[in-house]
Amino acid sequence: MTDATANQMPASGPAARSKHGSILVQAPSMRARNRAEARFKAYGLAAIVLALTMLAIMLTTILSDGLSAFRQASLTFPVTLDAATLDKSGNRDVAEMSKATTVTYGKVMAQSFVAHLVAQGISTEGVSEKELAAMLSKDAPAALRNDVLANPDLLGQTIEVTVLANGRIDGYLKGRVTMESAQKDSNISPEQLVLSDALRKAGILTSGFNWGFLKNPDASDQRPEAAGLGVAMIGSAYMMVLVLIITLPIGVAASVYLEEFAPKNKWTDLIEVNISNLAAVPSIVFGILGLAVFINFAGFPQSSSLVGAFVLSLMTLPTIIIATRASLKAVPPSIRDAALGVGASKMQTVAHHVLPLAAPGILTGTILGLARALGETAPLLLIGMVAFVDNYPSAPAEGVLDPATALPVQIYTWVQRSDPAFVERSNGAIIVLLLFLMVMNVTAILLRRRFERRW
Amino acid sequence: MSPMKMTASTLALIAASAVTASARDQVQVTGSSTVLPYATIVAEAFGENFEFPTPVVEGGGSGAGRKKMCEGVGENTVDIANSSSKISKSDVELCATNGVGEIMEVRFGYDGIVFASDVNGAEFPLTPADVYNAVAAQVLKDGAIVDNAAAQWSEVNAALPAQDILMFVPGTKHGTREVFDDKVIVKGCEDSGAFEAFAAANGGDEDKAEELCMKLRTDGRSVDIDGDYTETLARLDADKNAIGVFGLSFYQNNTDKLRVSTMNGVIPTVESIAAGDYPVSRPLYFYVKKAHIGVIPGLKEYVTFFVSDEMAGPDGPLAEYGLVSDPELAATQAAVEAETPMAPLE
Numbered sequence: 001m002t003d004a005t006a007n008q009m010p011a012s013g014p015a016a017r018s019k020h021g022s023i024l025v026q027a028p029s030m031r032a033r034n035r036a037e038a039r040f041k042a043y044g045l046a047a048i049v050l051a052l053t054m055l056a057i058m059l060t061t062i063l064s065d066g067l068s069a070f071r072q073a074s075l076t077f078p079v080t081l082d083a084a085t086l087d088k089s090g091n092r093d094v095a096e097m098s099k100a101t102t103v104t105y106g107k108v109m110a111q112s113f114v115a116h117l118v119a120q121g122i123s124t125e126g127v128s129e130k131e132l133a134a135m136l137s138k139d140a141p142a143a144l145r146n147d148v149l150a151n152p153d154l155l156g157q158t159i160e161v162t163v164l165a166n167g168r169i170d171g172y173l174k175g176r177v178t179m180e181s182a183q184k185d186s187n188i189s190p191e192q193l194v195l196s197d198a199l200r201k202a203g204i205l206t207s208g209f210n211w212g213f214l215k216n217p218d219a220s221d222q223r224p225e226a227a228g229l230g231v232a233m234i235g236s237a238y239m240m241v242l243v244l245i246i247t248l249p250i251g252v253a254a255s256v257y258l259e260e261f262a263p264k265n266k267w268t269d270l271i272e273v274n275i276s277n278l279a280a281v282p283s284i285v286f287g288i289l290g291l292a293v294f295i296n297f298a299g300f301p302q303s304s305s306l307v308g309a310f311v312l313s314l315m316t317l318p319t320i321i322i323a324t325r326a327s328l329k330a331v332p333p334s335i336r337d338a339a340l341g342v343g344a345s346k347m348q349t350v351a352h353h354v355l356p357l358a359a360p361g362i363l364t365g366t367i368l369g370l371a372r373a374l375g376e377t378a379p380l381l382l383i384g385m386v387a388f389v390d391n392y393p394s395a396p397a398e399g400v401l402d403p404a405t406a407l408p409v410q411i412y413t414w415v416q417r418s419d420p421a422f423v424e425r426s427n428g429a430i431i432v433l434l435l436f437l438m439v440m441n442v443t444a445i446l447l448r449r450r451f452e453r454r455w
Numbered sequence: 456m457s458p459m460k461m462t463a464s465t466l467a468l469i470a471a472s473a474v475t476a477s478a479r480d481q482v483q484v485t486g487s488s489t490v491l492p493y494a495t496i497v498a499e500a501f502g503e504n505f506e507f508p509t510p511v512v513e514g515g516g517s518g519a520g521r522k523k524m525c526e527g528v529g530e531n532t533v534d535i536a537n538s539s540s541k542i543s544k545s546d547v548e549l550c551a552t553n554g555v556g557e558i559m560e561v562r563f564g565y566d567g568i569v570f571a572s573d574v575n576g577a578e579f580p581l582t583p584a585d586v587y588n589a590v591a592a593q594v595l596k597d598g599a600i601v602d603n604a605a606a607q608w609s610e611v612n613a614a615l616p617a618q619d620i621l622m623f624v625p626g627t628k629h630g631t632r633e634v635f636d637d638k639v640i641v642k643g644c645e646d647s648g649a650f651e652a653f654a655a656a657n658g659g660d661e662d663k664a665e666e667l668c669m670k671l672r673t674d675g676r677s678v679d680i681d682g683d684y685t686e687t688l689a690r691l692d693a694d695k696n697a698i699g700v701f702g703l704s705f706y707q708n709n710t711d712k713l714r715v716s717t718m719n720g721v722i723p724t725v726e727s728i729a730a731g732d733y734p735v736s737r738p739l740y741f742y743v744k745k746a747h748i749g750v751i752p753g754l755k756e757y758v759t760f761f762v763s764d765e766m767a768g769p770d771g772p773l774a775e776y777g778l779v780s781d782p783e784l785a786a787t788q789a790a791v792e793a794e795t796p797m798a799p800l801e
Contacts, residue, residue, distance in 0.1 A: 102500065222496055
């Protein structure tokens with residue numbers, strides 16, 4: 001027996017080693033396999049590096065172009081509110097006073113600005129009166145007019161105001177406008193830039209954090225410095241809350257029925273296929289549907305966040321249903337069997353055991369669905385939300401019927417504006433949108449980490 | 456309150472408020488993206504100076520805007536359609552079928568269309584014939600119609616720089632393209648004699664000749680831009696040899712990046728367009744649904760304010776932004792005041 005074994009075993013002579021190799025020395029085929037594996041790993045690594053580089057390039061461009069939107073130049077000077085100009089009737093009647101338009105207030109403001117420069121001994125050589133007035137934002141007179149109309153006693157007084165500087169002056173402080181570009185620019189002259197240097201030294205022109213960018217409504221092409229995200233953020237917030245209220249109950253109810261109660265037949269298969277299909281339908285299709293159903297048929301007001309929320313809900317529902325069904329499936333059948341075994345009804349099983357265990361997954365899916373809805377522009381295009389909306393929507397619940405825009409819409413409209421200052425604004429808006437998305441995605445991950453159970 | 460009850464009651468509240476929704480209190484405007492900046496400037500000033508809320512202004516295109524206006528009468532339809540071209544007969548008919556009877560046509564000014572290249576590039580004193588010979592599919596060469604093979608501007612006209620031909624023209628869905636075709640390409644076609652040659656080759660069929668004139672070359676020297684002027688600007692930035700087509704107001708806001716070409720030796724400015732010296736311009740309109748006047752608060756006031764000297768006049772903010780003020784603005788103001796509806800199109 002031993003002889004036989006010895007004969008069958010390969011001899012450990014040199015000839016045998018060359019045939020089968022040693023485990024210490026790699027055979028050529030083994031080396032080829034190892035190389036293939038190394039290459040395989042390298043491909044994966046390269047893909048990750050490529051993706052990260054793209055992300056880094058995108059973020060750097062956005063941040064370098066957009067961070068400047070969060071700083072804003074403003075001018076501080078005293079304005080003498082001449083009662084004779086602003087209240088021609090002289091009886092402090094607000095209805096009469098409102099006849100003085102922002103044009104008149106603009107003139108009053110410009111006069112006070114020039115007078116202040118003269119009083120401070122700042123040379124305005126080479127800058128015409130019109131150019132001096134143009135250094136103030138066109139948005140400034142409106143705020144002053146509102147203040148005066150709200151408080152007519154201000155007339156005749158001299159009050160200190162802080163107003164936005166024109167977008168080009170603001171651009172000069174941020175390095176976007178230079179002496180060379182100003183020479184060719186029909187909207188600003190190098191002399192005005194020299195003057196702004198002097199104003200900066202005198203402390204009249206200052207730069208600070210741009211709260212207005214987060215608070216103000218949109219502004220027209222002539223006032224990029226006054227444009228803000230206020231209306232867009234309210235609109236987005238209204239829509240997200242409404243989408244959550246609409247999709248969560250419907251989505252969970254549909255999934256629970258399909259997963260726990262529905263018989264498995266060709267009808268449920270058909271429904272399942274259709275839900276998956278809907279999740280992949282281009283979002284603009286939901287906009288077309290929304291226009292036809294919610295506005296033209298049901299008669300909901302155009303441009304309102306309610307209709308926007310309906311459309312986005314349609315878009316988000318399939319995503320939420322798919323995520324919810326997946327997390328319901330992940331609850332082990334033993335839980336159901338145990339509940340049914342101790343005498344719980346089907347409904348009690350679902351409500352008391354399956355749903356609570358699936359909740360983290362459902363929440364995560366919902367938040368991811370909402371994040372997708374937050375970034376959508378296309379479906380809103382057709383229902384009139386891609387628009388210039390200057391008034392804040394009122395408080396809920398009527399506010400959801402008021403016209404509003406959304407964050408991605410604001411980016412889209414700003415990119416199309418002709419004034420170069422809107423490039424910075426749109427990139428700034430992208431930063432704000434990315435922050436919102438990041439907060440939502442991080443919440444989703446945290447919820448999953450904290451509450452998810454594995455079996 | 457349980458989440459379920461909360462949800463149900465919120466939904467009920469929304470439904471109730473939708474049903475009892477009070478009448479729309481702001482003017483709604485849609486239409487041309489060329490008119491959009493002017494309309495937002497007016498809307499903003501209107502909101503500041505009047506008790507009415509600021510009108511909501513949408514872009515999207517002249518044709519789409521007019522169709523939207525013609526959808527019908529009622530609070531869920533828009534009040535005004537901005538348009539960079541005159542309303543078509545089919546639109547008026549569509550309006551009529553949907554019960555939108557009387558429409559007011561308001562012409563509030565003119566818009567210039569300019570050719571511009573990179574600010575550091577060469578000067579381009581163009582004529583319509585130059586542009587035609589550079590970008591048309593077929594041109595007249597030595598008395599015969601040939602496929603356009605010109606590679607450099609100097610081949611088109613010896614006075615132009617020896618620079619590769621590359622032109623960004625607005626895509627066919629833009630109102631600007633219509634003016635470009637009409638005032639530059641067809642004009643150039645006629646000036647260069649190609650129009651007659653086309654007509655002669657087709658037995659005197661002038662419509663066919665015009666159609667042939669408007670065919671642009673497809674070898675990549677003429678590129679249609681379907682996006683906005685910002686896209687054209689970005690493409691110019693990437694390719695410094697190119698010439699782009701812009702609106703006058705867009706150019707005026709970007710004079711530090713663009714060098715404008717003259718047309719027939721005339722520099723495009725608000726003044727030269729108003730005087731009629733610069734040939735490539737078009738009227739801008741908006742169309743008001745008359746049935747909404749008196750129903751939607753502030754509609755009449757907005758329209759009146761838009762055409763007032765304070766806004767649309769030669770010293771107003773619109774002119775400052777690049778609008779060429781209408782010399783017959785007073786007639787428009789009177790028509791708006793009298794609410795004169797549009798005469799039927801012939």
